[in-house]
Amino acid sequence: MKKVIMAALLVVSLSSVAQQKRERPNRDEMEKMTPEQRQEKHLNKLTTDLNLNAKQQEEVKKLLAEQSAKAADFKAKREAKKDEQLQASAKERKEMAKKMKAEKEATDAKMKSILTPEQYTKWENDKDIRKEKMLEKREERKRNKGDKGDY
Structure with a gap:
């Protein structure tokens, strides 16, 4: 009987540890990467997923660098507002949303x-997923945020 109880406890403890590790497996890894390393990783994934040729790889690499620079600029502006403890007005938020939508459409x-049309279709499907x-x-x-206070 003791063996059965111990085995059950072991299974429960192992499963809870496994669930905790699955939450954010690559979070620390991504934070340690430089923007260039993240771009390279993204390019490698796109290359394998879409079977990009060398010319496409170069063009996508340039596009990813542009996106990264614009994202860094946006983040810097947002951080400056935080440092000044200012809230963006509704008008500013709408304007920023328009800019971001235009950037997305341009990308x-x-x-x-x-x-190619086939690659683009696959890229769109992957993006939707x-x-x-x-x-x-x-x-x-x-949902989890709401559950934490209900003890």
């Missing part, structure tokens, strides 16, 4: 010109 157009996963994780975090 999509550039990718469409770089990729990532977006769905992101939304699911966001919802899960919201």
